[in-house]
Amino acid sequence: MSRIGYDPARLAALRARAIVAIDSLRGFASDDPAAWDAVLAARAAREHLEQTWLPLIDRIIGSEALRARLHGALAPSEDVRALVVLLRLASVLGPAARQAFFAGLGGAGTARLFIELGVNDFSGDVEANRMLARVARDELALATHGPDLPVQFADDLVGGLVAAPLQIGRDPTATFRFLLSDVEYGRDFLVATTNAAVRYEIAGAEERAFDDPYWPAGTGSTLTADMRDEADPINLLMQDLDGDAVAWRTLLAEPAIARYLFAERRFDTDGLTRLVGGAELAAAGPDVRPDAPAALLHDAAFVASAFVNHLAARGDLLTAPPAVSVAAARTLGRHLFAVHKDVLNPQPLDQPATLRRGLDAFGPDLEVEVPVFDEEALATVTDLAVDTDEGLATLRAALNEYEHGFAASAAAASTRAEVAEPGQFLEQAIGQLGHLEGYLLRHAGHLAEGKGRRRDEAVRRWIDGALGTVSLGVGKLGIPVPGPLVRPTQVKERWANHEVTVEEQFDAYADEWTEHLRYLWFRELHVAGVIAPDLPATVLTPDGELRPWPELDGIERRIVQDLMEENTWRGSVDVDWLRLSDAVKSAQQDLYVDWTG
Amino acid sequence: MSADPTAAQYRRRAVELRRLAAELLESPVLRLHDGAGTETWASPGADACRTILADDQARLLHAASELHEHAWWYEQQADALDAIAAARLAAGG
Numbered sequence: 001m002s003r004i005g006y007d008p009a010r011l012a013a014l015r016a017r018a019i020v021a022i023d024s025l026r027g028f029a030s031d032d033p034a035a036w037d038a039v040l041a042a043r044a045a046r047e048h049l050e051q052t053w054l055p056l057i058d059r060i061i062g063s064e065a066l067r068a069r070l071h072g073a074l075a076p077s078e079d080v081r082a083l084v085v086l087l088r089l090a091s092v093l094g095p096a097a098r099q100a101f102f103a104g105l106g107g108a109g110t111a112r113l114f115i116e117l118g119v120n121d122f123s124g125d126v127e128a129n130r131m132l133a134r135v136a137r138d139e140l141a142l143a144t145h146g147p148d149l150p151v152q153f154a155d156d157l158v159g160g161l162v163a164a165p166l167q168i169g170r171d172p173t174a175t176f177r178f179l180l181s182d183v184e185y186g187r188d189f190l191v192a193t194t195n196a197a198v199r200y201e202i203a204g205a206e207e208r209a210f211d212d213p214y215w216p217a218g219t220g221s222t223l224t225a226d227m228r229d230e231a232d233p234i235n236l237l238m239q240d241l242d243g244d245a246v247a248w249r250t251l252l253a254e255p256a257i258a259r260y261l262f263a264e265r266r267f268d269t270d271g272l273t274r275l276v277g278g279a280e281l282a283a284a285g286p287d288v289r290p291d292a293p294a295a296l297l298h299d300a301a302f303v304a305s306a307f308v309n310h311l312a313a314r315g316d317l318l319t320a321p322p323a324v325s326v327a328a329a330r331t332l333g334r335h336l337f338a339v340h341k342d343v344l345n346p347q348p349l350d351q352p353a354t355l356r357r358g359l360d361a362f363g364p365d366l367e368v369e370v371p372v373f374d375e376e377a378l379a380t381v382t383d384l385a386v387d388t389d390e391g392l393a394t395l396r397a398a399l400n401e402y403e404h405g406f407a408a409s410a411a412a413a414s415t416r417a418e419v420a421e422p423g424q425f426l427e428q429a430i431g432q433l434g435h436l437e438g439y440l441l442r443h444a445g446h447l448a449e450g451k452g453r454r455r456d457e458a459v460r461r462w463i464d465g466a467l468g469t470v471s472l473g474v475g476k477l478g479i480p481v482p483g484p485l486v487r488p489t490q491v492k493e494r495w496a497n498h499e500v501t502v503e504e505q506f507d508a509y510a511d512e513w514t515e516h517l518r519y520l521w522f523r524e525l526h527v528a529g530v531i532a533p534d535l536p537a538t539v540l541t542p543d544g545e546l547r548p549w550p551e552l553d554g555i556e557r558r559i560v561q562d563l564m565e566e567n568t569w570r571g572s573v574d575v576d577w578l579r580l581s582d583a584v585k586s587a588q589q590d591l592y593v594d595w596t597g
Numbered sequence: 598m599s600a601d602p603t604a605a606q607y608r609r610r611a612v613e614l615r616r617l618a619a620e621l622l623e624s625p626v627l628r629l630h631d632g633a634g635t636e637t638w639a640s641p642g643a644d645a646c647r648t649i650l651a652d653d654q655a656r657l658l659h660a661a662s663e664l665h666e667h668a669w670w671y672e673q674q675a676d677a678l679d680a681i682a683a684a685r686l687a688a689g690g
Contacts, residue, residue: 010637014629021626028620032610034667035617038660045626045653052649056642096641 006060006104015057022049059090059097060104083113084132091139098139099148107156108163110140115164115175118221126222133223137183144189154192162200173233174221180236181227191250194237198257201234201265214266234265238274249282252306253299255352262310269321276327279307283371284334290368298354298369304335305352305371312377317384325391328384333398336436338370340402342378343439344432349374361410361429382443392444399440406433407520519549522564533563604678611671618664621657630654 025046030039083105090101102110117133143149150156164172176197185193201214208214215233241247252258261275283304287296308331311317317324332339341357349372358367373381386392410429419425523546526533539556541547552560621627630650635643 006638006640006643007636010632014633014637017625017629017632021624021629024624025626028617028624030613030617032613032617034610034614034671035664038617038621038657038664041653041656041660042621042624045650045657048649048653049626049629053646056646057638060638093642100640100642 008061011057011061015054015061018049018053018057022046022054025049059086060100084117084136087136087139091142095142095146096148099143099146102140102143102153103148103150107150107153107158108160110153111157111160111164111172111175114179114223115161115172115221118171118175118178118223130223130225133178137179140179141183141185144186146186149189151192154189155196158193158196158200171221171224173215174224174227176215176233177227177231177236178221178223180233180240181231185240187244187247190237190240190244191247194234194241194251195254195257197233197237198260198265202256202260205264232268232271235267235271235274238271238278241278243281245281245285245287248278249296249299249303252279252282252303255306258303258306258352259310262307263313266316272316273321273323276307276311276324279303280327280330283307284331288334294369301335301338301354301369301371302352304331304338305354305373307331308371308381309349309352309374309377311384312374312380317380320384322388322390325384325386325388326394328381329386329391329394329398332382332385333395333402335371336398336402337368338373339378339382340432340436341370342373342375343436346375346378347372348376359432360425361406361413361432363409363413363416366409379443382440386440386444395440395444399437403433403437403520407523518564519546519560522546522560535560535563601675601678601682604675604682607671607675607678611668611675614664614668614671618661618668621661621664624657626650627654627657 025042028039028042030036087098087101090097105113113136114133117129117136119129158176161172161176164175204214241251252261262279265275267275283300285300288300292300308328311328314320337359338357341359353372354369355372356367356369358364384391385395406429410426413419414425414429522533526535526546535546536556536559539547539552539560546560549557630647633643633647633650637643
């Protein structure tokens, strides 16, 4: 990467010496044919100095002179417009010249350029200034895609904007809005600008009242004539970050930024939706795969931890838009192993963090860096995740996939030579999985009546989600259709008068769910070779695996159920399925107690 | 002083070529790189300027060297012609 910079005094001296050299070479002449080559060499050197050196030196010195004037009293109609023309000339010379222009002008100088172009000066040519500002903004955007802007440029730009005095006709906030609209900046610049803007807000937190605007409005810039005055610069920045997972991850991996945005910063519905969408992308986006680079997985895990632990502190979660629920469900769903660990061993946590963790069921070799969740924060965000039908279905689908992998891993791990008691090993694994299922089931029903939904229907949907998608991936999950809405008072009345019925219903759900998990385990134990039931061909797929439960007809189910009983309860592997059922019933009991309380 | 007019002409041309070579070697362009480094300006454009200057300086130094060689050859020719003229003069005298 080339460094860009110059020393004005030295450059002026160099210019003078170049002119002396040119004069000297111009006087070099001879008629002697033996000197022709020397004369030609001297002429070429002179032309190079005249046509390459001097124009470049003059451009740099010229821009420096304008920059000096820019930092002093700037007259928008003259110097600033000349500066934009100069910028256009620089851009014609190529990307390096364009970047050199902005590097020379600096972030603060660039901020000032746009502020002055937007001065509400009725005696000036407003339309021409606006056109020039758009040209300059496009050039700035192009420059941010190159490598040579100084590291501090974005910081200085935001600093220049917020430091600019609010005078009549000058509006730094509106200028910022203009800069963030209708243009596509380079990722590094955008992240650095967002970072700088957020830090500006954090720095001013002490002086702001709780409902003060984050960005003071001036008298309006002529540059933002076609924009909403109230457009929030942070919201616009988040809009520009859009679907860039790397950018979001870079931004939110900074602890101070993440804490402020997730826990403290006020947002309207659109803003909060964008923030959680970005957080989901950073923590659980498509590039967060097991084979991703360790640094990426670390940052994703940190963002997930910050998202859960800080978001839970927000005071406006009860009125959060549905997209927040879905983003929470997807984030928890992607990090279910971490959720599982914290459900098994809940702990309070002061700060977001990551930790390398393993679980016996996954075998001794598995140790991955995962987010750590505060116990209360995890409960709050889980409630949030299952608070909408789509969030509920999303988390259910993620859990199905996790359960499948968990059962397969545990079945395989139980066959290791060092596992002395496979049955005991599997019982422990089943108990652990039952704990997670029970935890999520309890939260699935917890808030249902608060939204006017029938809690038993929410639980029913949770069970249906498990049965309906036992062999399907997350992407194939159909979102359950919500049942008819019942008012909370009606729900309360119905439940209060039908406690026995409700409990019986829960028992039925538990049995059904236990059966589902039993089948799940049965399949995986069969695949791993732990058990060898004599299965008829009709219940098997062409590659020898058990077909999904919903595909089996009544007779086939009965055959499989008999074999399950024979091979798990009475066979060589002594698995206590009652433990599974107990875990679910225990969770349901909590749910029932919560409600009656 | 040369006895042969051609030798005299060769010596004049040699003197001129050595003067041209000296002028080239004294030219400010050969010292322009002093003060034109990255402490003065640093950019892709400045890098290109420095490269062009270095090429030009190499060509000029080579040209100066060739001027000296030509001058030496002229002087050798002049010396030879003078020697022949002197021999003829001695034989005739």
